[in-house]
Amino acid sequence: MKKILNRSGDIVTQSIQGFLAAYDKYFEAVPETNCIVYKNRRKGKVSLVIGGGSGHEPLFSGFVGKGLADASANGNIFASPNPQVITETAKAVDEGKGVLFIYGNYEGDNLNFDMAEEMCGFEDIKTAHVRVWDDCASAPKERIEDRRGIAGDIYVIKVAGAACDAGLSLEEVLRVTEKARDNINTIGLATSPGSIPGLNKPTFELGEDEIEFGMGMHGEPGIERTTMKPVDELVDRMYDELKREMSLNSDDEVAVLVNGLGSTTLVELNTVYYELDKHLKSEGIKVHDAEIKSWCTCQEMGGFSITILRLDEELKKYYDASCCSPYYAREALI
Amino acid sequence: MKKILNRSGDIVTQSIQGFLAAYDKYFEAVPETNCIVYKNRRKGKVSLVIGGGSGHEPLFSGFVGKGLADASANGNIFASPNPQVITETAKAVDEGKGVLFIYGNYEGDNLNFDMAEEMCGFEDIKTAHVRVWDDCASAPKERIEDRRGIAGDIYVIKVAGAACDAGLSLEEVLRVTEKARDNINTIGLATSPGSIPGLNKPTFELGEDEIEFGMGMHGEPGIERTTMKPVDELVDRMYDELKREMSLNSDDEVAVLVNGLGSTTLVELNTVYYELDKHLKSEGIKVHDAEIKSWCTCQEMGGFSITILRLDEELKKYYDASCCSPYYAREALI
Structure with a gap:
């Protein structure tokens, strides 16, 4: 390291x-x-x-x-x-x-x-x-x-x-x-640890072919440790968790965030969204807005999370207001 | 991987x-x-x-x-x-x-x-x-x-x-x-390879404690392979290269980009800018604008590059115009 x-x-x-x-x-x-x-x-x-x-x-x-x-x-x-x-x-x-x-x-x-x-x-x-x-x-x-x-x-x-x-x-x-x-939920997945700056120590241990659903940013325990799978299977599992948790249905309008945990590349994160989009479309969930970013990371940790915010008219109004920082700009591109 | x-x-x-x-x-x-x-x-x-x-x-x-x-x-x-x-x-x-x-x-x-x-x-x-x-x-x-x-x-x-x-x-x-x-120069530094998606192969090899100045995004040869050093020494060397290349002096006004190559974290990239800023200030170079981003990457490659664009009034006008994409928003925050 x-x-x-x-x-x-x-x-x-x-x-x-x-x-x-x-x-x-x-x-x-x-x-x-x-x-x-x-x-x-x-x-x-x-x-x-x-x-x-x-x-x-x-x-x-x-x-x-x-x-x-x-x-x-x-x-x-x-x-x-x-x-x-x-x-x-x-x-x-x-x-x-x-x-x-x-x-x-x-x-x-x-x-x-x-x-x-x-x-x-x-x-x-x-x-x-x-x-x-x-x-x-x-x-x-x-x-x-x-x-x-x-x-x-x-x-x-x-x-x-x-x-x-x-x-x-x-x-x-x-x-x-x-x-x-109260209307936002996230589920993550870890593929590899980050390291603690200054200590050169990994934040947790995962086997060569292991991943963990729901593992926390600092290595806190998740809900299942299993072997690495193709992205469609990973997203299936994660979407099911979110759907059950939030009782998502076709009346829902949401904002989505696919978040990289540190070293996971945009080729991969985009592919996560590619799979997630199939679920959202087939369930008739209206996506008001989506982002693919590495915003909440844990050093060079590998993996990603999926966040869904359920919107009503009031939340949508505030979500849509323009904002700007070096990392998050929201204004109408169009 | x-x-x-x-x-x-x-x-x-x-x-x-x-x-x-x-x-x-x-x-x-x-x-x-x-x-x-x-x-x-x-x-x-x-x-x-x-x-x-x-x-x-x-x-x-x-x-x-x-x-x-x-x-x-x-x-x-x-x-x-x-x-x-x-x-x-x-x-x-x-x-x-x-x-x-x-x-x-x-x-x-x-x-x-x-x-x-x-x-x-x-x-x-x-x-x-x-x-x-x-x-x-x-x-x-x-x-x-x-x-x-x-x-x-x-x-x-x-x-x-x-x-x-x-x-x-x-x-x-x-x-x-x-x-x-014709007024922009970059020098990079590799600490670890990316991998080729689909092939699970590293893009190049670097020893445990090795780094390479000037290595290309795909592993093309750079100007010096050496042992890992603290960031102040890395930035010293890179700034010297850019200064000589561009004949930078106190008449210059520049835009700067510290760019992560993939898995290098913002804690590290910010520290690169912390060191770079000392050089720019001590040489009296006017920094019109700066960004710390991972914009030009090679998968999970480790390392960073420093880019300097020398500005005149015409370039500054175009540089300052507002822009917006999911990855690059330039508008007055103030």
């Missing part, structure tokens, strides 16, 4: 500094942290702060920008940001209308963002939070609050950003964002 | 069909080919057609869109499109104002695009071409026409697209595009 890194110095700090140097027209640091702020952030509205462990780029910093988050609170590699830097980040963007936090549902993040909300309270900053738990392979539906947040984070952030832009109150932004969170 | 592909069927066709299914609002196929056309392509202006071998995604199809190319002619994996499909693609977008072809300077592409231009001539379609040869490690300056085209393709396409949009004549679009091509 050859990682292109320095011999010394903090890996996350150098990476964030590089990102800020390249995109300095758009972003600046929250002083003395690895957190970033969009220079042209919202004024006079509810602010949106996202965050979590580093190592999953472009998530989270790549989703700060126009129509998206005002700031991201970035932790160390695979580790939650601490309550102090989350609070500093919220203070840097608060406009007196309240701050919504969106993050993946992980124990460390839950603890630290909860403490940050307490600290914000001492500073008279109104807060609320949405924990994304889209990974339907990570726990049964009855224990939905044990599920992990993965690629579904991104569409939840997208919808929340548009709701903030629309000038809604914190309570209303929270309602809309929870609606997005 | 576990590639997420089908047991049978054409790999490129399935991949392109998947891309078209996901982005069907924007693109359609040139009938009976793997070539794609932007549905809202230019009207009454010079048309821009790009192309080359598949396997380097998002290049080329990812750079078809608003302000970019009208169409891409896509070959098989690592193989040039044939003259017939190039001609069909040109016919699908020609508006009687002429078609400019942009492609990387490879023997197969040169031959096939030349034949396509002849065939277009029989159909009374006026054509011109620009071969991109930005890879300064692939041949000495005196034999510039032996150099390969790599990530520099993208900014050349960007400038050309804006020149087409501006309503310039074919001769003028050609002049501007050649100016971009």
Whole structure:
């Protein structure tokens, strides 16, 4: 494993500094942290702060920008940001209308963002939070609050950003964002591990011909370890899980994300969509929009996930609002 | 090597069909080919057609869109499109104002695009071409026409697209595009091979601790094979090559692209920019714009390249024009 890194110095700090140097027209640091702020952030509205462990780029910093988050609170590699830097980040963007936090549902993040909300309270900053738990392979539906947040984070952030832009109150932004969170599900599949930057250690072990359905971004257990299969069989299985989970039917209109986990190529991800499209068409599900991106990664991990967001008219309006960051631009191409 | 592909069927066709299914609002196929056309392509202006071998995604199809190319002619994996499909693609977008072809300077592409231009001539379609040869490690300056085209393709396409949009004549679009091509250089570095989809074969061999400066996308020889080094030393060496090649100095204003070759993560690519930024700043070079992307890849190849485009007022105007495709959006975030 050859990682292109320095011999010394903090890996996350150098990476964030590089990102800020390249995109300095758009972003600046929250002083003395690895957190970033969009220079042209919202004024006079509810602010949106996202965050979590580093190592999953472009998530989270790549989703700060126009129509998206005002700031991201970035932790160390695979580790939650601490309550102090989350609070500093919220203070840097608060406009007196309240701050919504969106993050993946992980124990460390839950603890630290909860403490940050307490600290914000001492500073008279109104807060609320949405924990994304889209990974339907990570726990049964009855224990939905044990599920992990993965690629579904991104569409939840997208919808929340548009709701903030629309000038809604914190309570209303929270309602809309929870609606997005409650209508999104993801299932992933791992073919090979990523490595932990700086440690040169794989994040998990998988045999030469093994794959695991539902494996988490950091190697958390999935729902089935099996042998490698052709993509049509992989997508069949994954679509069935999502269909059952979401009771998908021909009345549904959805936004879809095929997300690469790191080293899986676009030739492969496009082929995943080629197979997925057959299911969606044959079931009569209306695809309002689709993306094929490597947005929520775990270093050079191999594999992909499929995310489906069920839309109603309200969610569609916010999903369709334009947005722009170095990694996510949504405007009418036509 | 576990590639997420089908047991049978054409790999490129399935991949392109998947891309078209996901982005069907924007693109359609040139009938009976793997070539794609932007549905809202230019009207009454010079048309821009790009192309080359598949396997380097998002290049080329990812750079078809608003302000970019009208169409891409896509070959098989690592193989040039044939003259017939190039001609069909040109016919699908020609508006009687002429078609400019942009492609990387490879023997197969040169031959096939030349034949396509002849065939277009029989159909009374006026054509011109620009071969991109930005890879300064692939041949000495005196034999510039032996150099390969790599990530520099993208900014050349960007400038050309804006020149087409501006309503310039074919001769003028050609002049501007050649100016971009003549002011762009790239140097790459390989840390590990990609694999050939369908063959499960690495594209080249590199030892456990070996890297190669200047190695081509398909494993073509570079300028030095050496042991792995920390990123500051890698970037030092690469910046020196570009500086000498381009005689970079403090009068220069540039656009920069740090491009990942496939599996190299954003933590690493951001760190490359962190080091590169020190050189650019200490030399007083004005960075007009920068991107950190994996735009020109070779499957899961490891490594990166650095591209520098020297700008004058004319090139800057075209570089700055807005553009939008699923992979390249340029609009003022601010």
